[in-house]
Amino acid sequence: MQSPTSSALVVTLPGDKGYAALSMPWNVAFTQAPAAIAAPTSVQEVVEAVRFARENDLTITVQGTGHNVAARSGRPLDQTLLLRTDALKGVEVDAERRRARIMAGALWAEVTEPAAEHGLAPLSGSSPDVGAVGMSLGGGVGWLVRKHGLSSESILAVELVTADGAVVRADAEQNPELFWALRGGGGNFGVVTAIEVQLHPVPELYAGWLVFPAERTAEVFTAWRAWTDTVPEEVTSTVRYLQLPPIPDIPEPMRGARIAVVEAAILASPERGAELIAPIRELGPIMDSFDAMPVSALVALHQDPVGPTPAYGHHRMLADVTPGTIAALMEVAGPDSGSPLLGLELRHLGGRVGRREPGHGALGALDAGFLLFGVGAVMDPALGEAVEARLTQLFEATAAWDAGKVYTNFVERPVDTAAVFDEVTYARLRAVKAQVDPGDVFRANLPIAPAS
Template structure:
């Protein structure tokens, strides 16, 4: 049980308030908790990050080691159920009806083991990025985490993983060195470039469709300081700022990954006073280089006179907060597309849909600069080899009630329609609704993923958020 943190272990489950005898059988085989809909903790246990997602699985299981995971998979096979693994529920939206599915929440499968000499880290399935970033930094190393500190390492990496160093180092999935998982036949395997190579390829981008991951190993990078920060301008300056940023992109080195963003800060008490309740156009960036180098790259934007400028040399752990992602569960509706480089017309189209005069209800509309290493194919990469295009759009609103929901849906549709002429694909980690997964892959990659699914999970036991096989 290498990843069973004793502090997190619950006592062996003896009291299961369930009327379903079958789940009592499962509970007797598991050290972790098994909660059916009758259990008072079921509603808390089934919660997703996006509170509009009302997942109601047949049962929720909290395994504490791989033996529990194997027990769940075997039980699901006996009972004709599916298994959906979930770390944090950050991408629960696409999963759909879970009435015949056991939701396997990996929260208790913690454990972070850093090998500083090899520059690798091995983490349990329930580890989130903030569990790794600090210990890695203490060893003088950085991880390829994304914008949110509490996204799960496993879910992020299985979908691709695009973070602040993405243009330099590429997707996190392509720096995974080993994945341990329980497969449909109940075996606990280790997949690497050398062992189970085809399964290893499929997992790195093909998501949770091939088994339940119990641990993952990743490369770390010798980064101890980054020039990074945020420029805040009043939203009324969106056109000049976004045009200036967009014009800079072709000349930026891969060492810089940046984001251009329209942001409406909520009037919430945890938002700092100068920003609270205000609308901004924001440029965020991280540069793997010196302060003087970073300053030179950003000089044309600084010359526009931001209201707030937070750029400084930062330790890598501070990058996890740069994007100001929310931590608490909240209602979310979002839209996404990968885009080709935008001409000035494209920026104008975005501003017409979501700029300061559009009366848009969207809280955040961001364009992440991609390209660089994200666009370079390599033989050792997994199924998520590259991301097409030069930009990743992610727009979100808060559908707090039905009226807000309708307004947010219209706002998202307006942004999507405005940028549709430049859309070139999808990045599954940014897709938060059910969609046809093949739209995110090249035809030959999709055929290969389907073949691995058919060979390794012919009964479609594993329900990934973005399915690679028939969903029952």
């Protein structure tokens, strides 16, 4: 293999010191064995890494954190350069224009903190250590999604290095077709080195958890579903059934607990927030953490695991959640089901995230009422098999309520990318790919082949 032209860029090969650590994704239930790994520290080094791959006939897979590595499982990387973006750090907040420029290596918590100093919020997700760029390129369903839509739609400009090594900017004026494709089409068009996003003022926030004992799970899911019909777009919420492991990382009294949880972020004063959450609160939770919160606290509300985690997940976008759906969920993954899953979750969609508007990108909106997600920790192979089998059962049991498409970011098993987009959109994405990457150098987790 030829060395990179610059001495600055380090390329790590199998057998080199550091290869094992650099090839490890966030989701450590999966392993990767790329032909080479580069972790550029500047845009110039990204250009050199792309050149290095081309000179050595390697394809390129870009990875921010590896949260989404499951989606590409089964596709070996032995002819691929794994281009890690985690060393491309930096976030600049322009409070006056309510914008942030986010470098490819920034995690969500590194964006939410400086934005919150100005009372502003990006459209971050439920986890502090998911990559801000990776999640935004794939859509992005966060706590403000019903009010402000997908994170991809808050992108104002994208800076990237394309397959020919060019440094390109795509926005509504420059390269508009590429700009459209990147917002949903993800890592198929180049190495995104930075994005500029719109920030949103959050003057008031009332948020928290209402926790119920496991035996009330079906009742809580049913009440939450009815409540979602009544709430305005200022309310984004989830309902979960959690079987938390008895590990020291989880504080008492949650350690080892089996609980049903309604969680919400309400963009309102404590008085109005209390009014809105009252129908769920009246059920009589055993724990109630709802309170006025600073916007900086939102990224930790869901208590997602931080740092390397072994997990299998699976999702389905649901057109609706009916009493029949809840019965099916309880049978496969409820408290009396013997399920090995750690979490069974429904996220409420609708509102702004359901509206496709002029100027939107390739994904634009989610045509579904709810997002179902199941997840299990994979502490050993036997548990992994049990989790996989239960996730498949969960998926099959909810087929009757399928919304007809899959959600990009929640794909945790290899799927045909055509299942994400409608036919016209998918053909348009393939046409953009043919223009900017005709040799199919960039292989995203959800690959888009160039139109022939």
